Amino acid sequence: MENGEYLCVLGPTGSGKTTLLRLIAGLLRPDEGAIYFDGKPVNRLEAHDRNAVYVPQQYALFPHLTVLQNVAFGPLARQKPEKEALDAAWKTLEMVRLSWRAKAYPNELSGGMQQRVALARGLASGADLLLLDEPLGALDARLRLDLRHKLRELVKQSGFTAIHVTHDRDEAMSVADRILVLRGGRIQDHGVPPRVYMRPSGIFVANLIGGANLLEGIVDKVTEEGSTARMRGGLMIRTPRAPLPTTEQPVILAIRKETVEISSRDIQRDNVLKGEVREIHFLGSFREYLIRLTNGDVIASRRFLEGMESEFKVGENVTAGFDCRDIIIFAYPRQGLRKELEIS
């Protein structure tokens, strides 16, 4: 990790996100391996000597202390003189716009305010690494959206390095400098959000982050210009060459839903498939159409900017088209597709 970076750790429940934070904070000891801060191993350092603040999911604001005392706890524990500590706490409270509640006790605050106090407490602590465990998890959906960017902005403003753990991929993508995808304690992918979204490193990540269509097939032909894959029922799909050019190898084609075009007429695309609309899901800014292809496979397409009425009706015959460059090929997972996608 770089200094000043905002890293999001994304993973389903039980993937080891919290464990990772607790390891870094020094609250758990690793069985093996080492943790480095600024190139120095910190395995032997106690939690209070690590300069890494853990902000738990439920905030753990000390109920017997006022907001100001809560925020001043860190600097005082790190041996700042009382006046200096209180000044720092006050400044941080002003930054999160809560100085007017300095004398209140945590249980007198709303959820959003508590979240800001917890953040302020971390920021004022004199540490330089912030470990945020589902920082927005306890808030209402609407508030969560509002506070996301505020959170990132405050962390950046204070020059902190942050590790933000979440299971919400939209949250991760919109606030992170880089995303780290975790599953069963193992790193699945690590990179900037657009890269992880557009070119995921594996089927699991493609499904978790992009919610991509996953079609099963077998590599048919490999040529200089491109390859083809044979789907169920003999349906052929033109695919890019890379990265698995062995014929007769079973593969998974991942195609993001928004790259699939749907039309009632013929269209100019590398692949054009016939099918029938089976379901339509309205999701506000877009509609998702589930189209059953002639071979029985189902492919999803997203259409933005439609009107009140959907342009296609259930049962209507349509064509679905997508280009080679939007297809990512993965080798068929050894333990089967279902197992590969399993959350836990």
Add this chain to the structure above:
Amino acid sequence: MQGTRHQIANAPTPIHRVLLFLERSSARADVRKIVYSAALVFFLLIVITPAIAGIVVQLLTLPTLTLSHDVFERMQNAVGWSFIIGLTVSSLDVLAGIPLAWLIVRRRGHLTTILDSLADIPFVIPTVALGFSILEFWGSPTGISQIFGASGLFSPGTLLIMLLHFAFSFPVIVRVMVGEFLNYRETYEVAARTLGASAFTAVRTVTLPILRPGVLAGFLLALARSLSETGATIVVAGTFESGTVFIKNARDAGLSAAVVIASLILIAVSLVVFAAIKIIAPRFRVAPLKVWPNLERKLSNRNVVGVRNAGSLLVFLVFVLLPCLFIAFPAVEAVLAGILGEALAGIGPWDRFWSSMFLSYVVALLATFVNIVFGLPIAIMIARNRFGGRTTRIVDTLVDLPIIVPSLALGVSLSFFWGNMGALPEFWVLVLAHTTITYSYFVRAMAASIQGIALELEEAARTLGATPLRVFRKITLPLTKYSLLSGAILVFTRSIDETGATSAVSRALKTAPVLLVDWIRGTVQVTPEERALGVGFLVLTSFLALVALRLVALRKPKGRS
């Protein structure tokens, strides 16, 4: 309703019919009101009022209230010492008990599980037996003094009383604190640690302040037990007098004015002390944010923690566990001396002993039964705020009265009330006195437990068509069964244990611990072997009774956390 009918069709026993009738009746608001009112009337008129009224009436009707100068001085000293001993011992309890409770909760392992059970041993041993054991252990040539070649390391008096009170009140604090630590959300401490506080700082500035109500409750419980204890204190007091010892001596000497005045003072002062601690302590803050980083860092050091753990273990071992277990030696010796047959046959003093034992257990069973029947509605009332906020608050406060006020003083009042005004037979006065002094334990345990059940569960059951009694039988009771039994066990053991109130209300009848006090003090002539064996029997029976009750209690239903 469908389900109920189905059940009846399968098994139309009279019990089912009665239950069905009761369940139907419970749907009627007036019936419920009658049940709650009956329990409330019982509580106010039978439990609380006599405990206060008796002594007030006696005070007003006493021919003379003047005490001779030296009796007055004796009384003053005795009451003063009671509080000095109580406050000192309770403070030491807190200091030594918190690290031990910490060790039990945070170092989960086989050893600490054993330690957890060992910490309960003093609860099993009736206090009089503990007093005898402490006397033998610290104060006689056969005890620990052998090692030091002395004829008795400590002679009877203040120090021995403190050792005794520490031994029986220490487990109270440990129990309370273990419960507190288990319920405590560790994330507070975790947050403090990552904010830069050392382990010791985190506990001092975050954990303990958050748990302060628990610490305070434990302290008050220990203090109350210390102020209240009579029988065992007399055993180890020698010529020294604490408040309760003075009242007992004065009563034996027929100084009724001294008894009344001393009891009244004891009641008044303990009420004031408890109120003061309850009101003032929450406002008192020990600059929680002040940090002495270097010192506290050193105290968090692994070695220092090791020394601290070893220290608290040692304190527990030397001052609590060993003196408790020491009782076994003289008892076994007595058995080896060959008086077992005589004792079991009831020859000589043993005839009286066995009838006392019988009396003890009958009284304890009756008191437990009465407390369950009349305490349950009060517990529900407190837990669920049944009679509106104000009534509930008043009842809630009054329920603690029998714990706060020294039981001997309560006994004095009860004896006047029931003996003179009620003119009840002595046996029933005894049962009522035991009901009063143990009342708080059952109600408190049950109220806390019922409060712990989500109200939604009961509401869901109501909307599914269950009448209030059915909800209680099928939802509330199964979920609180464990507390019901442990509350009952508490009442039972406290009743077996009690000497203060018992000796105050009874003249001819003597329960086992009261009789044993006479044996140990020598007011009744028995041999040392007989004395030791008698104490041994009391410990053994109370141990067996507890094991039996535990076995019933531990059969927890499945699916409960």
